[in-house]
Structures are given as C-alpha cells and as structure tokens.
Amino acid sequence: xxxFKNLDRLLRxxxxxxxxxxxxxxxxxxxAGVKFRxxxxxxxxxxxxxxDPCRLTTILAESKARVALNQIKENEIxxxxxxxxxxxxxxxxxxxxxxxxxxxxxxxxxxxxxxCSAVALVDLKGRIVSGFETTQVYFNKVTSEALYEYxxxxxxxxxxxxxxIQGKGGFLVDRIIGNIDNVTGLPMTLLDNLANEWQRNNGx
Numbered sequence: 001x002x003x004f005k006n007l008d009r010l011l012r013x014x015x016x017x018x019x020x021x022x023x024x025x026x027x028x029x030x031x032a033g034v035k036f037r038x039x040x041x042x043x044x045x046x047x048x049x050x051x052d053p054c055r056l057t058t059i060l061a062e063s064k065a066r067v068a069l070n071q072i073k074e075n076e077i078x079x080x081x082x083x084x085x086x087x088x089x090x091x092x093x094x095x096x097x098x099x100x101x102x103x104x105x106x107x108x109x110x111x112x113x114x115x116c117s118a119v120a121l122v123d124l125k126g127r128i129v130s131g132f133e134t135t136q137v138y139f140n141k142v143t144s145e146a147l148y149e150y151x152x153x154x155x156x157x158x159x160x161x162x163x164x165i166q167g168k169g170g171f172l173v174d175r176i177i178g179n180i181d182n183v184t185g186l187p188m189t190l191l192d193n194l195a196n197e198w199q200r201n202n203g204x
Contacts, residue, residue, distance in 0.1 A: 004032060004188060006196035011035070013204055014077040014123070019068045024166065025081060028186045036079070041067040053091050054116040054132045057084040061118035062130050072124055077198075080120040083185045085161030087113040092161040101151050101162040102144075105172070108161065110141035115161075117182045119191050121198055129198045133187040135178030137165070142172055 016036040018025060029036055041064045065080030072078050085092040087108060095101035115137055120130035155169060156162035163169035165176075166184045181188050198204070 004034075004192040004195075006199070007034070007188075007192045010077070010195040010199055010204070013075075015073075015075055017068055017072050017076050017078045019064045019078050019080045022081075022185055024164075024184050025186045028181055028184060028188065032188055039068050039071055039078075041080075043067055053084050053086045053114075054118070054134065056091070057082045057116050058118040058120070058130050058132050061120040061132075062122070062128060065120040065122040065128065065130075066126075069122065069124065069126065074124050077121055077123050079191070080122070081117065081186050083115060083117040083160055083183075085113060085115055087111070087161075094158055094160055095156060095162045098151055098157075101156040102147055104162040105142070105147045105151070105156065106144070108139045108163075108172075109147070110139060112136055112138045113161070115178075115183045117185060117187050117190075119187060119194055121191075121194055127198075127202060129194045129201065131190055131194055131197075133179065133182045133190045135176055135180070135182040137176050137183060138174045139172050140174045146171075 018036045018038045019041050021040040043064055060082035061080045065078045068078040092104050095104060115135045116132055118132040122128040153168050155164050155167050163172055165173055179187055
C-alpha cells in the first residue's frame with residue numbers, strides 16, 4: 001500500500017471490515033493490497049433522505065458502516081461506501097427495468113454527469129469520519145442499437161446510472177475529470193485522507 005500511507009498506518013492498529021456487497025469495491029481494495037473481511041449490509045437505500053445528492057450518499061455510507069457495529073470486534077474498523085450518479089440535478093439510481101436502463105443511458109448519451117462517492121469509517125465505540133468526492137463523466141454519443149446491445153448483457157441492471165465504467169460499459173465514456181476509482185465505487189485517495197483524519201481525531 002505504498003500509495004496509501006495513512007491507510008496503511010491505520011490498519012496497523014485496526015483490521016478493516018468492508019460493509020458492502022459490491023464486487024467492484026472488493027476488487028479495488030484487493031488490487032490496492034488491503035487486507036479486509038467483508039460484511040454484506042441489509043439496508044434500505046432510500047434516495048429521499050436528503051435533497052443534496054452528495055450529502056445523501058454520505059448519509060448512506062455512514063449508515064452502511066454503522067450497520068456493522070453489532071458484528072465487528074474492538075480491533076476492527078468498518079468501512080461503508082455509497083455511490084450516486086447525478087444528471088441535471090436528479091439522482092439516477094439502479095434501473096428498475098430494461099426500459100428504465102435504456103431511458104437513463106439515452107439521456108446520458110452525448111452528455112456529462114457527476115458521480116459522487118462517499119466513504120465512512122466507524123469503530124466499535126461509534127467514532128466516525130466520513131467524506132465524499134466527485135468526478136465528472138462525459139459520455140460519447142451512442143446509438144440506440146448499441147445501448148440495447150449493452151443492456152442485453154445484463155451489466156447495467158445493478159449499477160447506479162445503468163452503466164459500469166470498468167466493465168462492458170467502458171465504450172460509453174468519452175472522458176472523465178477526476179479519479180476513476182470514485183466512479184467505480186471506492187475513492188481510495190479519499191479513504192486514505194479519512195484514515196489520516198481518523199488518526200488525528202483519535203490520537204493514533
């Protein structure tokens with residue numbers, strides 16, 4: 001974890017628990033060389049808790065982390081994360097149907113949107129730090145036929161905004177401004193900064 005010195009230092013004191021069912025977050029941590037165990041949270045991800053999308057995703061990340069409080073040990077720290085896609089001020093959640101996925105992707109085609117990912121760390125005492133990061137994503141103009149072919153792969157159906165930049169949906173994206181791991185669901189630079197904040201706040 002040469003690039004994430006603060007996180008490395010924190011994890012000399014704590015064992016990390018990822019509170020997420022996302023295989024993408026598992027992959028990001030694994031590729032970064034982070035050791036962790038995983039808990040899959042059971043949480044109702046309501047999108048009407050807060051009208052501000054980035055505050056909302058922070059609230060959801062904190063809620064996910066706190067779900068693990070009755071399942072973690074004294075030497076463990078829980079990591080919750082949430083990602084929201086924002087287009088013209090509206091939140092694009094996971095599509096409810098194939099038609100919904102097509103509607104989202106058609107709207108995004110040829111346009112830019114914002115991806116906001118939040119991270120929260122909480123320990124058994126309930127001490128918590130959290131924050132969010134945004135990335136601007138710009139889509140190519142894509143034909144309806146190409147969108148239908150992509151939807152037929154099934155990939156869009158479990159993803160906010162109906163696409164996965166790191167998978168088959170990579171062809172949709174023209175360019176991004178910001179960190180790509182924020183778009184895939186776990187901004188590691190933010191996590192490293194929060195690890196530093198945690199240690200400052202708690203004298204570690």
